[in-house]
Amino acid sequence: MAEATSPRGRHAADRLHGLTSWHSDWRNLRVAVLGLGVTGFSAADTLAELGADVLVLASPGADERFDLLTVLGVPFVQGDLRTVPAELEAQHPELIIVSPGFHPDHPLLLWAAKCGVPVWGDIELAWRLRDKVGPPAEWMLVTGTNGKTTTVQLAATMLAAHGSRVAPCGNIGVPVLDAIRDPAGWDVLVVELSSYQLHHLPENGPGALRPWASLCLNVADDHLDWHGSAEAYRAAKAKVYLNTAGACVYNRADAATLAMVQDAEVQEGARAIGIGLGVPGPSDLGIVDGIVCDRAFLEDRFERALELTTVPDLVAAGLGAPHVILDVLAASALARSFGVLPATIHTALATFHLDAHRIETVAIADGVEWIDDSKATNPHAADASLAAYESVVWIVGGLLKGVDIEQLVQKHVGRLRGAIIIGVDRLALREVFARHAPLLTVFEIDANDTVFNGSEATGTEQVMTAAVRLAAELAQAGDTVLLAPAAASMDQFASYAERGRLFNQAVHDFLGR
Known part of the structure; x- marks a missing residue:
């Protein structure tokens, strides 16, 4: 060679x-x-x-x-x-x-x-080839430990309502290389990027991306087995902001994302736009008295704000969980940076529906709500999901991917009615529950579908069938049975989607509907 x-x-x-x-x-x-x-x-x-x-x-x-x-x-x-x-x-x-x-x-x-x-990586190749069909589309980049896909879909929906030809692509499931070869062409690509894809992006030279807008929603330890360290993982995420031309959107509640923006080399004129669930400052999007508003993309932003929607409207649309509202704010910031009007955003949100397995209500019976958040594949995502409910029977476990579950359990133990542990990485969970919730009722289902309460096997059943039956034994009126595994699914399931589908099926079978 x-x-x-x-x-x-x-x-x-x-x-x-x-x-x-x-x-x-x-x-x-x-x-x-x-x-x-x-x-x-x-x-x-x-x-x-x-x-x-x-x-x-x-x-x-x-x-x-x-x-x-x-x-x-x-x-x-x-x-x-x-x-x-x-x-x-x-x-x-x-x-x-x-x-x-x-x-x-x-x-x-x-x-x-x-x-x-x-x-x-494929992203650099696509960037170099982006001019196949007429003038190249503008790119909006979205990354973060959690919420990427929902934010990409929301932003694409808003841009489409604006009349833009827009393609959500990247890690969302449609390769960017397929998007740039579409003979119809696009005005905007909203590109979901994983830390793996960002790792391979160059910081300069002909292959370096120069996006219109960029966003890191949040950063929490994940994929450490791939990157080797938390520092390497965060460094990969930070690449999303490099060379941004218009808007660098960051999460005001996550100091790491602000630091990334402050340290990034961007194009002249690029603005830092903060998002958060509190009252927004100038150049931010946030919430005032239940009104979701924009104080970034208007000339007199020091004196006024523009209403985008309201929290009650989001609740009515199934978008009312706090972490989903943050996704709405992030997507709105991307859309507003491209000139989408507030009224257009309001209309788009009224028709938007979350994907399956993202805080999806499966059933409500006898005062118990059954929620499928199988997409919560790491502790950060499960944290947001748990925080949305007051009393929870938690179905948790799978492949932990080298991350620590202790802080998550310690933070939410006060809202737990009980827990059902699934998956191969059960020992770490078992030990954490023993330390922080020794009196909590905890069932365990091993990789062979054997159900344990303490050390005594009580039977052999399909994982989700067993988990649902045990959850029903624990749940009381007013409780939420929450599948938010805080772990990847590939130990026992083909994907998080299959894990969620089997949970849905098991719930409906159990309830007889």
């Missing part, structure tokens, strides 16, 4: 530096794509369309995407990627496109660093 400092390496680097447009010459560029999920396939498909020499490396599977690669004429390797495949070495790649699931210390990425092969 040629080193980056060799003539071949310098030539490759010079060529990559000049690839800043769909209309640049990408033909025969040797590119290896790591992974064949939604992101990896979109990258391979895009590069094949550009005429690049593409090789895909992915774990074995029966995914139909392998069949599609064959149709596209793109070669691929299925195998154990912990060692460097001979096909990769033979390709002598000039560029590697990495899917978000590959840890920074993955053997193939270490090999690329050793050999001087540049590594891009």
